[in-house]
Amino acid sequence: MTYLPxxxxxxxxxxxxELGLTHRDYEGTISTLCAGCGHDSIxxxxxxxxxxxxxxxxxxxxxxxxxxxSKTPTYFLGNAHGFNSVHGRMPSVLxxxxxxxxxxxxxxxxxxxxxxxxxxxxxxxxxxxxxxxxYIVANNGVxxxxxxxxxxxxxxxASLKKxxxxxxxxxxxxxxxxxxxxxxxxxxxSGDKGQxxxxxxAAIEHKGPAFIDCISPCVAFNNHEGSTKSFDYVREHNxxxxxxxxxxxRAPITxxxxxxxxxxxxxxxxxxxxxxxxxxxxDVHNRLAALNYLMEREHAGEIVTGLVYLENDPGDMHxxxxxxEMPLNQLGDSELIPGSAxxxxxxAGLR
Amino acid sequence: xxxxxxxxxxxxxxxxxxxxxxxxxxxxxxxxMRMGVPVATRNIFPSNIQGLPTWFEVRVSGEGxxxxxxxxxxxxxxxxxxxxxxxxxxEPGGYLFYDCSRPIPASKFREDLTVIGVPLTEICNxxxxxxxxxxxxxxxxxxxxxxxxxxMDVEAIRQLLAEQFRGKDKLIEANHKALAIGHDxxxxxxxxxxxxxVQKADSVGDxxxxxxxxxxxxxxxxxxxxxxxxYPLTPSTSLAEAFxxxxxxxxxxxxxxxxxxxxxxxxxxxxxxGVVIGAGWNGSRSFTATxxxxxxxxxxxxxxxxxxxxxxxxxxxxxxxxxxxxxxxxQQSDVLSCAYASHGDTKHVLLFPRDPGEAFxxxxxxxxxxxxxxxxxxxxxxxEIGMNSHLTKPFQWDDNRKMDxxxxxxxxxxxxxxxxxxxxxxxxxxxxxxxxxxxxxTRGSFFTRGTTxxxxxxxxEEGGPYVENMERLIxxxxxxxxxxxAPLVEKAEGGARLGVIHYGSTAAPMEEATQILAKQGVKLDxxxxxGFPFPKSVEDFIAAxxxxxxVEQNRDAQLRTLLIAELGINPERLVSVLHYDGSxxxxxxxxxxxxxxxxxxxxxxxxxxxxxxxx
Numbered sequence: 001m002t003y004l005p006x007x008x009x010x011x012x013x014x015x016x017x018e019l020g021l022t023h024r025d026y027e028g029t030i031s032t033l034c035a036g037c038g039h040d041s042i043x044x045x046x047x048x049x050x051x052x053x054x055x056x057x058x059x060x061x062x063x064x065x066x067x068x069x070s071k072t073p074t075y076f077l078g079n080a081h082g083f084n085s086v087h088g089r090m091p092s093v094l095x096x097x098x099x100x101x102x103x104x105x106x107x108x109x110x111x112x113x114x115x116x117x118x119x120x121x122x123x124x125x126x127x128x129x130x131x132x133x134x135y136i137v138a139n140n141g142v143x144x145x146x147x148x149x150x151x152x153x154x155x156x157x158a159s160l161k162k163x164x165x166x167x168x169x170x171x172x173x174x175x176x177x178x179x180x181x182x183x184x185x186x187x188x189x190s191g192d193k194g195q196x197x198x199x200x201x202a203a204i205e206h207k208g209p210a211f212i213d214c215i216s217p218c219v220a221f222n223n224h225e226g227s228t229k230s231f232d233y234v235r236e237h238n239x240x241x242x243x244x245x246x247x248x249x250r251a252p253i254t255x256x257x258x259x260x261x262x263x264x265x266x267x268x269x270x271x272x273x274x275x276x277x278x279x280x281x282x283d284v285h286n287r288l289a290a291l292n293y294l295m296e297r298e299h300a301g302e303i304v305t306g307l308v309y310l311e312n313d314p315g316d317m318h319x320x321x322x323x324x325e326m327p328l329n330q331l332g333d334s335e336l337i338p339g340s341a342x343x344x345x346x347x348a349g350l351r
Numbered sequence: 352x353x354x355x356x357x358x359x360x361x362x363x364x365x366x367x368x369x370x371x372x373x374x375x376x377x378x379x380x381x382x383x384m385r386m387g388v389p390v391a392t393r394n395i396f397p398s399n400i401q402g403l404p405t406w407f408e409v410r411v412s413g414e415g416x417x418x419x420x421x422x423x424x425x426x427x428x429x430x431x432x433x434x435x436x437x438x439x440x441x442e443p444g445g446y447l448f449y450d451c452s453r454p455i456p457a458s459k460f461r462e463d464l465t466v467i468g469v470p471l472t473e474i475c476n477x478x479x480x481x482x483x484x485x486x487x488x489x490x491x492x493x494x495x496x497x498x499x500x501x502x503m504d505v506e507a508i509r510q511l512l513a514e515q516f517r518g519k520d521k522l523i524e525a526n527h528k529a530l531a532i533g534h535d536x537x538x539x540x541x542x543x544x545x546x547x548x549v550q551k552a553d554s555v556g557d558x559x560x561x562x563x564x565x566x567x568x569x570x571x572x573x574x575x576x577x578x579x580x581x582y583p584l585t586p587s588t589s590l591a592e593a594f595x596x597x598x599x600x601x602x603x604x605x606x607x608x609x610x611x612x613x614x615x616x617x618x619x620x621x622x623x624x625g626v627v628i629g630a631g632w633n634g635s636r637s638f639t640a641t642x643x644x645x646x647x648x649x650x651x652x653x654x655x656x657x658x659x660x661x662x663x664x665x666x667x668x669x670x671x672x673x674x675x676x677x678x679x680x681x682q683q684s685d686v687l688s689c690a691y692a693s694h695g696d697t698k699h700v701l702l703f704p705r706d707p708g709e710a711f712x713x714x715x716x717x718x719x720x721x722x723x724x725x726x727x728x729x730x731x732x733x734x735e736i737g738m739n740s741h742l743t744k745p746f747q748w749d750d751n752r753k754m755d756x757x758x759x760x761x762x763x764x765x766x767x768x769x770x771x772x773x774x775x776x777x778x779x780x781x782x783x784x785x786x787x788x789x790x791x792x793t794r795g796s797f798f799t800r801g802t803t804x805x806x807x808x809x810x811x812e813e814g815g816p817y818v819e820n821m822e823r824l825i826x827x828x829x830x831x832x833x834x835x836x837a838p839l840v841e842k843a844e845g846g847a848r849l850g851v852i853h854y855g856s857t858a859a860p861m862e863e864a865t866q867i868l869a870k871q872g873v874k875l876d877x878x879x880x881x882g883f884p885f886p887k888s889v890e891d892f893i894a895a896x897x898x899x900x901x902v903e904q905n906r907d908a909q910l911r912t913l914l915i916a917e918l919g920i921n922p923e924r925l926v927s928v929l930h931y932d933g934s935x936x937x938x939x940x941x942x943x944x945x946x947x948x949x950x951x952x953x954x955x956x957x958x959x960x961x962x963x964x965x966x
Contacts, residue, residue: 056792057792058788058789058790058791058792058793058796059789061633061788061789063629073798074798074810078796079792079793079796080788080796081786081788081789081796081797081798081799082796082797082798082799083629083632083798083799083800084798084799084800084801084802085625085628085629085655085799085801086625086651086652086655086801089621089622089625089652091622091625092580092617092621092622092623092624092625092626092629093625093626093628093629093632094629095615095622095625095626095629096578096580096625096626096627096628096629096630096631096632096633096635096637097629097630097632097633097788098629099577099578099613099615099626099629099630099635099637100577100578100629100630100631100632100633100634100635100637101633101634101635101787101788101789103789104633104788104789121618121619121622122618122621122622122625124618125617125618125622129615318613321610321613321614321615322608322609322610323609323610323611323612323613324604324607324609324610324611325607325609328577328578328611328612328613328630328635329577329630329633329634329635329787330634331577331611332754333575333753333754335604335611336575336577336602336611336754337573337575337748337752337754338572338573338601338602339748339750340747340748340749340750342601343573343746343747343748344745346569346597346746347557347559347745347746350559350560350561351384351557351558351559351560
């Protein structure tokens with residue numbers, strides 16, 4: 001219902017963050033997705049995370065591919081530039097944007113069709129290249145805009161509404177991201193805001209490729225019995241490895257936990273996340289163990305959620321490319337054009 | 352009769368890929384240039400790293416013709432694999448230089464040729480013990496012998512060797528010795544010089560000798576490019592590699608050594624153009640280097656860049672198509688696939704440089720055009736320009752020149768309350784204003800998308816705003832006509848009824864062909880098109896001539912098609928001259944083809960031209 005403008009009315013005592021902005025300043029236009037769509041919950045979680053982190057919306061660039069999930073950037077952060085690119089190609093466009101200006105926050109929103117099928121290659125390469133970004137896949141196992149075909153993340157044996165059964169093996173993007181070198185890997189569920197918001201906040205603060213696979217049921221085409229991406233199914237099989245509290249640098253840590261119950265993890269900007277361990281002995285810094293754990297639990301029919309893997313201070317693509325401090329898009333003639341004297345020397349070497 | 356010629360002949364080196372001959376061959380060419388005599392050189396090579404035949408052609412041209420001539424006067428036959436064909440390809444009365452260490456049956460030679468045998472292997476085996484040295488020095492010994500038979504300046508070669516191995520005295524000494532061995536042997540055992548000779552002249556001037564790909568890459572540096580995304584693809588690879596080399600040299604931050612550029616070798620061409628578009632959207636000048644197959648893969652993204660109006664530069668180093676085609680041969684066969692790249696109604700700006708000099712010039716210019724027009728710009732090189740070194744005028748730069756970033760609204764503009772509509776035509780040229788992401792907290796943000804929207808970038812599927820937007824894109828394309836480099840015209844004395852249109856690497860052979868035809872009495876006005884969309888002058892030129900020959904290096908007369916489609920020209924007025932076997936078009940080919948066509952089109956004129964030429 002985008003033809004309806006959002007009312008501008010605001011309650012005088014509406015909550016404001018450090019920038020003096022309200023939640024409304026983090027919104028976009030009204031969503032055109034189906035009522036009850038999990039994707040809208042993800043948009044909402046993104047708005048909450050940015051509000052709570054006191055981020056100026058215009059310093060965020062939101063990029064997406066094509067599909068229901070990729071439409072969502074219109075529905076949050078209206079003061080941020082957005083780019084709804086080509087199906088499956090958000091990662092390359094985001095990579096280029098990031099190369100041009102490393103000072104912005106890059107939010108890539110994609111879906112399971114966009115990232116696991118048509119864009120599987122670009123998903124892989126943006127991660128292995130170490131692009132500093134938050135890459136969220138709204139994962140519902142089906143193509144929504146084309147009315148309910150299986151995507152590559154659909155589980156083997158899952159059935160569509162009309163009874164079609166998926167015979168192919170699924171691609172697990174979390175396992176893939178771990179293999180490919182993502183330095184922040186998480187899975188969450190659009191129905192669990194308490195878990196999702198702190199994960200997004202931590203992912204934003206993380207400098208490096210941060211990947212969040214967010215299971216986000218499709219109420220129109222994949223929320224029935226027999227689906228393994230339905231609200232009910234995910235709730236029943238959700239197995240959280242940890243619970244997350246995001247603590248900004250300024251906020252004091254209040255709750256007390258017995259040693260071994262909580263793990264404090266410093267992030268790049270000095271803020272901290274507190275991981276309350278649920279999975280016994282789960283070590284968030286062990287990539288190999290994470291892979292083992294995921295495959296083991298998956299075999300047992302569980303869906304592992306939470307912060308699966310985190311590497312402290314991994315560096316990013318710009319560190320690897322040794323680019324200058326100033327964003328490349330702000331370099332001027334004097335920095336970029338070597339001039340006629342340098343050219344004369346080049347000429348001299350070509351005779 | 353053996354061919355007799357001073358400063359006007361073609362030498363062809365027949366080699367085995369990977370035998371280390373390239374360096375000695377290039378030194379041969381550079382020696383001629385150091386003697387003040389222009390050369391035109393070409394690599395003819397297969398899609399292979401080691402073992403298959405390659406050729407290096409050096410056209411010595413005192414008159415300064417830089418196109419391929421065709422034919423070979425002196426064959427340096429070092430590859431037994433291609434011996435028969437090589438021998439057969441020599442002009443009547445030509446020369447055959449070979450390694451006579453092992454006997455070759457008399458039936459393998461031709462009676463009309465002057466055969467020059469030098470026992471290169473035998474000499475090497477006598478002089479050197481190490482196999483590697485034997486191979487490498489064989490090339491230098493051969494160079495010494497060639498210098499003797501062609502009367503070349505040995506001191507110039509010694510100098511070049513000293514420059515090449517600067518700081519490695521032992522190597523210089525060893526190479527100088529090998530050179531002398533070859534030279535001395537030839538003087539003692541052969542008739543020196545032969546009928547072909549290089550004589551010192553002063554015709555090279557301050558020109559430089561450089562590959563088009565390197566020149567285009569340097570143009571990108573001077574054009575202010577900061578992001579290069581690419582995927583290895585012959586014959587474009589050396590462009591991205593040269594950009595890397597020049598950036599290392601010219602683009603480091605002095606204080607820190609850090610890079611004022613980012614180069615990403617992508618996983619494929621789709622990602623390359625995606626990165627370029629992302630960077631362009633975010634205000635960096637960015638480009639990719641590719642060839643036909645890459646352009647095919649980039650189609651969907653090119654439509655996005657056209658429709659969402661994002662600056663991007665593509666260097667297309669064209670090769671033989673379709674499909675994998677002839678990866679190591681030259682063609683101009685991507686004209687249409689670039690001009691109309693992507694689905695839906697699209698049109699793109701093309702630039703056609705003639706040689707490395709213009710590859711540099713247009714390379715730098717393309718970034719201004721892409722920013723000014725907010726659209727992809729294609730620099731249409733080809734393998735002939737890109738992967739061969741050519742003599743060209745020195746690169747020049749005006750230090751007062753500034754990057755033209757086009758219509759960009761700043762924070763101050765937005766604060767002043769100026770109306771911002773991303774796709775709003777404010778002054779009739781069809782070009783809207785844009786903002787870079789992150790510019791202003793509350794103004795100037797917009798959503799970029801490939802779907803339709805109104806002038807304020809708001810999503811809409813209404814027919815009205817869609818048509819309005821498409822019409823504006825046409826206005827913008829009209830505007831582009833005044834920005835692309837204008838065509839250049841060479842008029843025949845007193846003007847001509849017949850015209851020629853050509854572009855890109857056809858320029859050098861076309862100039863020579865025009866002179867050959869003029870000597871035969873065929874008068875032609877010649878226009879070299881340098882950019883698309885075609886400026887009005889192209890239309891006027893065609894209108895002013897009875898017939899216009901369109902000389903191209905593709906099968907389907909692609910530029911002719913573009914002229915007909917875009918200018919509404921009657922097809923009968925445009926007569927094709929097409930060369931597309933993968934070798935660069937030659938003056939001989941053009942002049943013969945045009946002369947034949949003139950005879951058909953206008954027998955009376957052709958006859959009187961012939962008589963005029965004879966009398």
